[in-house]
Amino acid sequence: xxxxxxxxxxxxxxxxxxxxxxxxxxEFSAAEPGQFVMVRVNGAIDxxxxxxxxxxxVGVHTPAQSGAISQPYFEMLYRVVGKGTAMLAxxxxxxxxxxxxxxxDGFNLGSPDEEKLxxxxxxxxxxxxxxxxxxxxxxxxxxFAGGKTRDDVLCITEFERxxxxxxxxxxxGSLGEQGLVTEALIRRxxxxxxxxxxxxxxxxxxxxAVATIAAARSIPCQVSLExxxxxxxxxxxxxxxxxxxHSAETPDFRCVCTEGPVFEAGELKWRE
Amino acid sequence: MKPEMSVNLAGIELRNxxxxxxxxxxxxxxxxxxxxxxxxxxxxxxxxxxKPRAGNPTPRxxxxxxxxxxxxxxxxxxxEAFIAKKVPFLRTVSTxxxxxxxxxxxxxxxxxxxxxxxIPEVAxxxxxxxxxxxxxxxxxxxxDPNCAASVVCACRxxxxxxxxxxxxxxxxxxxxxxxxxEDAGADALSLINTLTGMAIDLNxxxxxxxxxxxxxxxxAIKPIALRMVWQVAKAVKLPIIGIGGIMNATDALxxxxxxxxxxxxxxxxxxNPGAAQQIAADMEAWLVANGVADIKxxxxxxxx
Numbered sequence: 044x045x046x047x048x049x050x051x052x053x054x055x056x057x058x059x060x061x062x063x064x065x066x067x068x069x070e071f072s073a074a075e076p077g078q079f080v081m082v083r084v085n086g087a088i089d090x091x092x093x094x095x096x097x098x099x100x101v102g103v104h105t106p107a108q109s110g111a112i113s114q115p116y117f118e119m120l121y122r123v124v125g126k127g128t129a130m131l132a133x134x135x136x137x138x139x140x141x142x143x144x145x146x147x148d149g150f151n152l153g154s155p156d157e158e159k160l161x162x163x164x165x166x167x168x169x170x171x172x173x174x175x176x177x178x179x180x181x182x183x184x185x186x187f188a189g190g191k192t193r194d195d196v197l198c199i200t201e202f203e204r205x206x207x208x209x210x211x212x213x214x215x216g217s218l219g220e221q222g223l224v225t226e227a228l229i230r231r232x233x234x235x236x237x238x239x240x241x242x243x244x245x246x247x248x249x250x251x252a253v254a255t256i257a258a259a260r261s262i263p264c265q266v267s268l269e270x271x272x273x274x275x276x277x278x279x280x281x282x283x284x285x286x287x288x289h290s291a292e293t294p295d296f297r298c299v300c301t302e303g304p305v306f307e308a309g310e311l312k313w314r315e
Numbered sequence: 316m317k318p319e320m321s322v323n324l325a326g327i328e329l330r331n332x333x334x335x336x337x338x339x340x341x342x343x344x345x346x347x348x349x350x351x352x353x354x355x356x357x358x359x360x361x362x363x364x365x366k367p368r369a370g371n372p373t374p375r376x377x378x379x380x381x382x383x384x385x386x387x388x389x390x391x392x393x394x395e396a397f398i399a400k401k402v403p404f405l406r407t408v409s410t411x412x413x414x415x416x417x418x419x420x421x422x423x424x425x426x427x428x429x430x431x432x433x434i435p436e437v438a439x440x441x442x443x444x445x446x447x448x449x450x451x452x453x454x455x456x457x458x459d460p461n462c463a464a465s466v467v468c469a470c471r472x473x474x475x476x477x478x479x480x481x482x483x484x485x486x487x488x489x490x491x492x493x494x495x496x497e498d499a500g501a502d503a504l505s506l507i508n509t510l511t512g513m514a515i516d517l518n519x520x521x522x523x524x525x526x527x528x529x530x531x532x533x534x535a536i537k538p539i540a541l542r543m544v545w546q547v548a549k550a551v552k553l554p555i556i557g558i559g560g561i562m563n564a565t566d567a568l569x570x571x572x573x574x575x576x577x578x579x580x581x582x583x584x585x586x587n588p589g590a591a592q593q594i595a596a597d598m599e600a601w602l603v604a605n606g607v608a609d610i611k612x613x614x615x616x617x618x619x
Contacts, residue, residue, distance in 0.1 A: 083587075
């Protein structure tokens, strides 16, 4: 759906990372974890295109005073990377934005008899909070969050409040263990006694590593991809990712916006 | 009083002059949720070929001030899948569907025209001789008047459906291309396709697009498109479909003044999937506000 959304709050949660809460129509609360929105930053022609953002959370704000109307909302967690996101960071409460969504295919929540292992890198945590919120209802959930520095590891407290066991790693050692978050993931996988399922979102290199680790152990793994996209509805074909059978002779591209953004890792082509 | 918005485009009755541009509106169905297809004049499919095409590697698109570059590489489902999977939807819509198509040889163009001619749900054909993102083995149909004429002749011979030729702006004299297509039997001309451009990532010292160059579209190209539509309108008798950076009703009406019978909305549909519907409604409102009884009064009515 397409709707005009009013900003309820917009705050920097870590240097360069912002969290925005915005009003949404009632139907938006049916958004699946892993779905995304396309936001028009302003009405002018520069920036021209909408920007895609993962849905961090959805909810309903119930005002304290009696008789006030409760307001459905959603949240985005975004990183300032260019002109569009820099403009987004300057917006305030009551500013209006044109939003398209929820879009795409989200995460498959899987079965409750699996341990849920969520892996996020930097702003890749954005679509994983709503996922964790759903998963904790039925299964134990562990989060492996990584980043270059402590500034890139976001909203861990929120995950902990859900009852998620959190492991953090940073490349400079400023938070958690020093190194890549996949090392903690491997240790957990080595200690597993029952079934598990992996859910990942983050930089492509991290997803590649996670997909390889999961494939080697035959553990189900879903990844959420980013893509440069103009439309978000399957028309521009800008955001495609190579499928597992892709080669120059047998081209196989998947549309991130409509066939994803969440894919079974085995559907996609990864570096060995 | 409600103004008359309908136009006749080479035999296709359009309820209003607003069409959607190939490659920006999928096969129609993708936009049905956001754009009432019954409110626009016609829609044009993604460019079709005999065999499915996977398109170019990524990155395929990049935004630049006032526009965007794309190098999709004509990814499409191919004619067989179009007939099996996309045509059934066209039956559910009364709005004319135009099939955009291309080939890599004159014979392939003709074969595509012959196949599309057999599909009753296809109201007209738009020949793409001008995609800037695909190498044709040295033959560039869209920039050589003789090559363009041979494609149009071959397609004309196998179809009686309205035949629209989409022209490239990447030429020295667009009127020479337009006249060659008119003489070869085209029923209408659509212009402009994208302008070849590129974007560079300074820090990586590399082109942004995997294809290096791409087609530039969006509001930044409108002045060039207007100029070319105006030039071609004076050079040929064929009806013209104006395309290039149309974001709103004002832009659309400017193209009609310049000589276009209809217009296509392209990049704007990416930003607002309901753009074509909105533009059609706003054009009608402008006619009401300005006391124009019939949109046809404005076609080519530019005073110079």
